[in-house]
Amino acid sequence: MQPDEKMMARLKPGCICKGVKLIRLIEAIENGATCFDEVAQQTGIGDGSCGGKRCGQKVAELLGEETENNAFPA
Numbered sequence: 001m002q003p004d005e006k007m008m009a010r011l012k013p014g015c016i017c018k019g020v021k022l023i024r025l026i027e028a029i030e031n032g033a034t035c036f037d038e039v040a041q042q043t044g045i046g047d048g049s050c051g052g053k054r055c056g057q058k059v060a061e062l063l064g065e066e067t068e069n070n071a072f073p074a
């Protein structure tokens with residue numbers, strides 16, 4: 001991740017429901033989190049009104065997992 005991207009991640013929401021910035025999710029992954037539950041444990045995301053639907057998507061994208069939004073047909 002480029003330094004500019006990290007700076008922008010300080011401003012972008014990671015979990016809107018819990019008011020956690022995107023940079024916190026990135027830092028959790030850099031600190032060893034390998035799945036949504038581990039990121040949630042470190043950051044407190046996932047138990048907001050959407051039940052982790054929105055931030056779960058972001059974590060999946062950060063982890064390079066295939067999601068409905070970034071999946072390409074075979």
Ligand code: FES
Binds near residue numbers: 015045053056
């Ligand atoms: S955006 Fe994280 S719980 Fe809703």
